[in-house]
Amino acid sequence: MRVSITQIFFHRPLASASMSTQGKKYIYENFRFGKADELSGLDYYQYRFWEILPGACSWLTIIGGIISSLLFPFFTAIFIICFDVFWLLKTLYLSLHLKVNWKRIKDHFAADWSKKLVHFKYHHIYHMIMLPFYKENESIIEKTLQSLADSEYNHKRFLVVLAAEERAGVCAINTANKMKKKFGRVFGHFLVTVHPDGIAGEMAGKGSNISWAAEKARVEILDRKRIPYANVLVSAFDIDTIVYKQYFLCLTWMFLVSDNPYNTSFQPVPVFNNNIFDAPAVSRVVAYSGTFWQMVQQERQKRLATFSSHSIPFSTLYGVGYWQSNMVSEDSRIFWNCYMKHDGDYIVTPMSYPISMDANLAAGYYQTLKNIYKQQRRWSYGVENFAYIMYNFSKNPAISKSKKIKIFLINLEGYWSLATNPIIIFLLGWMPILLGGMEFNTTMLSFSLPYITRDIMMLTMSNLILSSMVAVSLMPSIPEKKPGTRKFYHIIQWLLVPLTITVFGAIPALDAQTRIMFGKYMGFWVTPKHRAEPSMKKKGKTR
Amino acid sequence: MTPGKQKLVIAALFVVFLCMIPLLIFYSMGYRLRVELKLVQTGGIYISNEEPDAVLYINGKEIKRSGVIIQNLLIQDLKPDVYTVRFEKENCTPWTKKVPVKAKRVSVCYPLLLPQEIKPVEIKKYIPAEKKDLKTKNTRHTVNDEYIEVNKLFKKAAMHSAAIFPGSLQREVLKPGKNLKMQGRVLLGLEKNRIYVTWTGKKKNMPFFINTMKRKQVFTSLERITHFDFYPGRSDSFLARLAGGNLVAVEMDTRFGENISTVLLKRCDRFIVHNLTLYYYSGSRLYKYDL
Numbered sequence: 001m002r003v004s005i006t007q008i009f010f011h012r013p014l015a016s017a018s019m020s021t022q023g024k025k026y027i028y029e030n031f032r033f034g035k036a037d038e039l040s041g042l043d044y045y046q047y048r049f050w051e052i053l054p055g056a057c058s059w060l061t062i063i064g065g066i067i068s069s070l071l072f073p074f075f076t077a078i079f080i081i082c083f084d085v086f087w088l089l090k091t092l093y094l095s096l097h098l099k100v101n102w103k104r105i106k107d108h109f110a111a112d113w114s115k116k117l118v119h120f121k122y123h124h125i126y127h128m129i130m131l132p133f134y135k136e137n138e139s140i141i142e143k144t145l146q147s148l149a150d151s152e153y154n155h156k157r158f159l160v161v162l163a164a165e166e167r168a169g170v171c172a173i174n175t176a177n178k179m180k181k182k183f184g185r186v187f188g189h190f191l192v193t194v195h196p197d198g199i200a201g202e203m204a205g206k207g208s209n210i211s212w213a214a215e216k217a218r219v220e221i222l223d224r225k226r227i228p229y230a231n232v233l234v235s236a237f238d239i240d241t242i243v244y245k246q247y248f249l250c251l252t253w254m255f256l257v258s259d260n261p262y263n264t265s266f267q268p269v270p271v272f273n274n275n276i277f278d279a280p281a282v283s284r285v286v287a288y289s290g291t292f293w294q295m296v297q298q299e300r301q302k303r304l305a306t307f308s309s310h311s312i313p314f315s316t317l318y319g320v321g322y323w324q325s326n327m328v329s330e331d332s333r334i335f336w337n338c339y340m341k342h343d344g345d346y347i348v349t350p351m352s353y354p355i356s357m358d359a360n361l362a363a364g365y366y367q368t369l370k371n372i373y374k375q376q377r378r379w380s381y382g383v384e385n386f387a388y389i390m391y392n393f394s395k396n397p398a399i400s401k402s403k404k405i406k407i408f409l410i411n412l413e414g415y416w417s418l419a420t421n422p423i424i425i426f427l428l429g430w431m432p433i434l435l436g437g438m439e440f441n442t443t444m445l446s447f448s449l450p451y452i453t454r455d456i457m458m459l460t461m462s463n464l465i466l467s468s469m470v471a472v473s474l475m476p477s478i479p480e481k482k483p484g485t486r487k488f489y490h491i492i493q494w495l496l497v498p499l500t501i502t503v504f505g506a507i508p509a510l511d512a513q514t515r516i517m518f519g520k521y522m523g524f525w526v527t528p529k530h531r532a533e534p535s536m537k538k539k540g541k542t543r
Numbered sequence: 544m545t546p547g548k549q550k551l552v553i554a555a556l557f558v559v560f561l562c563m564i565p566l567l568i569f570y571s572m573g574y575r576l577r578v579e580l581k582l583v584q585t586g587g588i589y590i591s592n593e594e595p596d597a598v599l600y601i602n603g604k605e606i607k608r609s610g611v612i613i614q615n616l617l618i619q620d621l622k623p624d625v626y627t628v629r630f631e632k633e634n635c636t637p638w639t640k641k642v643p644v645k646a647k648r649v650s651v652c653y654p655l656l657l658p659q660e661i662k663p664v665e666i667k668k669y670i671p672a673e674k675k676d677l678k679t680k681n682t683r684h685t686v687n688d689e690y691i692e693v694n695k696l697f698k699k700a701a702m703h704s705a706a707i708f709p710g711s712l713q714r715e716v717l718k719p720g721k722n723l724k725m726q727g728r729v730l731l732g733l734e735k736n737r738i739y740v741t742w743t744g745k746k747k748n749m750p751f752f753i754n755t756m757k758r759k760q761v762f763t764s765l766e767r768i769t770h771f772d773f774y775p776g777r778s779d780s781f782l783a784r785l786a787g788g789n790l791v792a793v794e795m796d797t798r799f800g801e802n803i804s805t806v807l808l809k810r811c812d813r814f815i816v817h818n819l820t821l822y823y824y825s826g827s828r829l830y831k832y833d834l
Contacts, residue, residue, distance in 0.1 A: 078568055085563050089556045096552060100544045299544045437747035447589055447617055447649045448571035 026396040028341040033388060034203065034326035035521050046394065048519070050387035054412060055517030058419040058510055065428040066435070073436030077449050080429050084456040087425055095463045097299040098292055102470050104352040105269060105295070113249035114152060120256050123154065126188070126232045127248050128217060128314060132163040132209045133239040134526045138175050140240055140358075143274075145183045153248040158187040159221050159232070163213035167197040167204060189221050199325075205524025207330030210236055211322035218318065230262070232314035236323070236331070240529050241309045242274055242356040250353045251311050258349060263342055265335055266311040267304060268351045269294050271474050272359040279359040279368070281493040285500045286372050287359035288471045290379075295470075298350035303410055305385075306335040306348055309355055328524050329382040336385055336392075343398035354474070358529050375527045377508035383415050384516055419509040422502040429453050457498075464494040573647040575620055584646035586623055590616040590630060591653040597632040617649070630654040636805055643799060651751035655780050655794040657805050663830035666690050666822075693815075693822050693829060700815050724771065726778040729753070731761075733771055738762040738783065740795055752779040754798045761795035761802045775819040775834045782821070784811055790823065 033039060036047035068076045129148060133141060141162070148158065160183070164176040176192040184190040193216045195209040202208040214234065222229060233255055237243075247268065255261050272287035279287065297304045306312075308331055320337040323330040339346045360375055362368040389411065393404045433446055440446050468491045475490065515522055544552075573585045590599055590609075597609045599616055607616045621644045630638040630652075638654035669684035701721075722733040728744030741758040742749050749756075762768075766785040774780035780794045790808035814823035821832045 077571075081567050081571060082564055085560055085567065089560055093552060093556055097544055300549070302546075438749045438751065439747070442649055442651060442751065444573035444585075444587055444619070444647050444649055445571050447587060448573075448619075451617070452567060452571055 026343075026392075026398060028337075028392075029321065031340065031392050031395055032321065032324055032326075032337065033391065034324060035384065036387065036519070037521075038326070043391075047387050047391050050390040051384070051519070052517045054383050054386055054415040054419075055510075055513035057412065057416050058513055059517075061416065061420045062423060062428065062510075065424065066431055069428070069431035070435040073432035073440035074443070074445060077432045077436075077440075077445050080424070080432070080449065081452055083424055084429070084453050087421065088456050088460045091460045091463050094296045095466055097296040098470065099466060101269075101295040101299045101352060102473070104298075105354060106473075108250065108351070108353045109244070111246075111250075113246045113253055116253050117249060117256075120253070122252050122256060123157070124231050125252050125255065126157045126159055126227055127153065127251070128159040128161060128214075128221075128232050128234045130161050130163060130210050130213055130217075130234060130236045131239055131241075132165075132206050132213065132236075133168075133172065133176075134165055135168045135172055136239050136529045138178065140529050141175065141179055142182070144237070144239060144241055145179060145186075147242040147244075149183060149186045150245060151243050151248055152245050153252070155186055156188040158248075159189045159191070159217060159227075160187045161191045161193060161213050161217045163193045163195060163209050165195050165197070165204075165209055189225075191217055191220060193217070202325045203327060203524060205325075205328060205330070205526075206238075207323045207327065207333075207524070208325035210330070211325050214317065214322045218314075222314070229315040229318055230313065233266075233311055234314050234317050235309070235311040236334075237309045237355075238357060240274060240358040241270075244354060244356070247353060247355060250351060254349055254351055255313070260345075260347075262313050262316050263338075263346050264313075264349045265306045265316075265338065265346075266349050266351050267294075267298070267306055268309065268311075268353050268355045269298060270308050270357050271354045272357050273474060273476055274356050274358045275361050276359055276475060277479055279361045280365060281489065281496060282500060282504070283360045283368055283372055284471075284490070285493050285496045286376065286504045288467070288474070289497070289500065289505070291474065292467060292470065298352050301347060301350055302406075303414075304348040304350055305332045307331055309357070310334075310348075312338075327384055327388075328378060328522055329384060332382050333385055333388065336389055340392045340396060343396065344400070344403050360527065362528060371528060372504050373508055374525050376504050377512050378522070378525050378527075380418065380509035380512040381516070381522050383509075383513050384521075386411050386415060387516075415509070415513065419506055419513055422498070422506040423510075425453075425457070426498055426502055461497070464497060467497075468494045573619070583622070585620050586644040586646055587617060587619045587621055587649040588626065588628060588642055588644060589618075589649045589651045590628075591651060592616065592630070592656075594632050594635075594656055597630060597635075597656065600629040600631070601626050603627070603629075628652060630656070632656050634659055638803070640796075640801060640803065641799060650798075653752070653777075653779055653794075655774070655777070655792060655803065655805075657792055657807060661808060661832055663823075663832040666693060666829045666831055668829075690829060693817075693831070696815050696817050696822065697813065697824075721770070724773055724781070726773045729773075729778040730758075731771065731773070731781055732758070733768060736763060736768055738768065738771060738781070738793075740797065750779065752796045752798065759797045761797065762791075762793045762804065764791075770814065772814070772816045775816050775821060782807065782814065782816065784814055788812065790814060 033047065036044050036051055039047050065076065131141070131144060145160070148160065149155065162176045162179055164172045173194055180190050180192050193213040195212040197204070199208065221227065222232065233251060235251070251266055254266055258264055269291065271291050276284060276287070294307060310331065312334065316338060317334075320334070320341045324333050324337065327333060335346070335348055360368055360372045362371050389407060393399060393408070429449070432440060433449060436446060472490060512522070573587070575583055575585050577583055588601070592609055592614045595609055595611045595614055597614075598605055599607045599618070601618065606618055609616060623644055623646045625641055625643045628640050628642045635656040636659055638656055640652060642650045642652060644650050666689050667687055668690050670687050671684060724731040728742060728748070729750065730741045730743050732739045732741070737760050739758040740753065740761045742753045742756055746756055762783060764783070764785055766787050766789075769784050769786055771781055771783040774782055774792060779796070780792060783791045783793060785791060788810045789806050790811040791804050792807045793802055793804040795802045808823065810825045812824045812826065814821060819833060821834055823830055
């Protein structure tokens with residue numbers, strides 16, 4: 001039987017909670033659980049409770065909204081008005097953050113990071129770039145590697161790890177070898193790893209592949225070349241990640257100026273614009289909405305967790321046993337792993353520096369919509385972290401209660417608002433009128449409700465002007481083949497927001513929460529990468 | 544953004560929230576602040592309407608005009624009182640009603656805008672022979688399929704048993720017939736030359752034009768009512784044919800005790816309503832009119 005990277009790393013099988021609870025001291029390694037099924041006894045029920053809670057809160061809100069519309073339409077209408085105002089002010093608050101971060105990104109993008117590094121000794125810093133892939137085609141991988149080759153840093157300090165999957169077949173391995181042949185000499189080291197299929201205790205997906213690759217890189221590069229772990233910064237990139245020229249300079253600077261550089265991860269802003277001119281409007285709006293959310297979070301460091309492509313010191317990564325391989329959302333879980341390992345003394349450093357990724361695009365329109373939904377559901381499945389966090393909190397006395405309560409509330413509110421807020425605004429808002437009956441339907445309140453909701457929503461939607469401005473500024477130059485009028489479509493596309501935040505926001509989130517609530521755990525779904533034609537024509541321009 | 548600034552913004556927005564909420568709630572409930580800083584309770588009138596470019600007058604003063612996109616009109620800030628509401632549209636008979644307005648309540652009206660002049664289309668029994676057929680001396684007329692279909696509808700309507708207005712209002716015993724018509728949960732019954740309306744649904748779901756669970760008279764005439772049916776597409780209005788040949792459109796409203804009736808046709812011998820269309824015989828001629 002093949003053994004997982006966790007077993008290799010910790011030199012023992014995953015410990016059961018009952019073992020760990022015997023000792024009073026919290027041992028992080030004993031609590032790297034992916035789901036409740038891995039536990040037994042009371043620990044199982046506790047973990048299940050935390051898995052159920054977010055979904056239960058969301059469903060309780062929706063069902064409660066319908067029932068209260070029927071029984072107490074007057075109070076429900078009042079609640080909806082309050083909620084509309086809350087939504088307006090929340091949007092305003094988030095827009096302020098978006099605007100501040102937009103300016104910060106522009107400043108960071110315009111800065112010359114090599115000049116900033118002049119006063120630092122940084123040539124000892126290595127960058128290990130993890131590129132896990134599945135069946136993505138050669139051109140996508142090539143462009144990613146080319147962007148690394150074009151980036152400004154000593155390429156001999158680049159340790160590129162192209163992580164293939166055995167289950168993807170010979171073709172993927174051949175592609176990896178072909179890439180090694182082409183780029184092998186450009187970088188200091190170029191390692192191709194093949195993650196074996198069918199390892200017990202692992203979930204097939206990015207987390208297990210990347211962890212396998214990281215351990216291989218440690219043994220075959222770092223140990224062999226005697227490179228100190230503390231001098232290596234790992235950038236875990238999705239295979240479609242295109243870095244801008246000074247990404248690694250910026251990352252190095254941020255690492256060097258950090259007060260606590262080994263207790264932090266580094267989060268760039270993912271901008272899904274590699275194929276933005278080929279993606280349909282719905283895909284663009286969903287993609288930019290994701291970017292905006294990350295921009296907002298960059299300004300709220302205490303709420304920031306790692307997402308998608310991110311960077312982390314190797315020694316820290318090694319200390320936590322790499323990314324978890326028994327769950328879906330390894331990109332955000334790694335932050336929580338580090339948080340627990342360091343007893344809450346761990347943060348994410350917002351880089352406010354962009355990286356480019358692909359917006360969702362498939363060969364057909366319907367397939368694109370389907371993929372958007374599936375991707376959003378996978379991202380929303382980050383709700384699986386909630387049970388992990390709360391369960392670990394219950395076992396780790398070193399983290400203060402106030403921190404625990406704060407994180408509990410932040411997370412629960414986050415999952416709840418993602419799954420319910422658009423539904424409350426766009427659907428439940430009508431329920432008192434539909435179900436309230438004649439007595440309520442002849443009140444001024446009943447008649448005012450749609451008008452007030454409409455007016456507040458109009459005010460809220462005015463925020464989309466800022467969104468469209470930011471989106472246009474993040475867009476690459478319009479390719480010559482595309483008509484200039486398309487920029488107009490890139491502005492009016494924002495009218496789709498009420499639809500996208502409901503259909504591709506709230507519903508997939510509710511779907512993910514419901515699945516975990518009923519113990520129907522999801523597997524890792526690889527977003528198919530598709531580019532209609534070569535993009536990144538004028539990469540240097542901001543965007 | 545620094546945590547300090549964030550806290551400041553949150554505090555400012557919280558203050559805005561606390562200020563906005565009571566204002567919006569009181570406003571939406573109908574409270575208004577008068578110039579003399581007095582808080583007064585108001586009500587409103589809601590005109591449910593599907594016609595664009597119709598004008599609403601309240602107490603003789605033009606208030607609003609319906610648009611192309613939004614045709615329904617909500618008039619707020621009305622002191623509790625009785626208002627004369629007139630709703631006009633070109634080529635339609637003006638609709639007028641005395642509408643009482645109560646504090647924090649909205650009086651709903653659904654004006655029945657009837658055309659001033661009806662231009663029906665005759666459904667001929669035969670389709671005239673085409674010129675080509677005349678050349679071949681084939682002068683035999685083809686029977687009009689529509690005429691046959693409509694006549695079948697007339698026969699079907701006449702076949703319904705003349706039900707007696709039931710004492711019990713249980714749905715299973717209600718069968719539509721000459722003297723009993725039902726649309727949704729609104730039941731119309733003809734008894735002793737009087738038309739009654741009864742709401743057969745739950746009290747909570749009562750429509751705006753009915754305010755009682757008991758049956759209530761909504762129409763009578765000195766002339767004998769020979770036939771009646773719901774107005775096409777509406778459950779708050781009906782058509783009644785009087786023995787003299789007049790076809791009357793009646794908008795019922797048990798709330799204000801005012802049921803507006805207007806003569807729609809002066810010579811109608813028989814009529815049926817089918818799929819938003821009125822079919823009627825005037826003498827031996829069959830007409831149709833889309834209402």
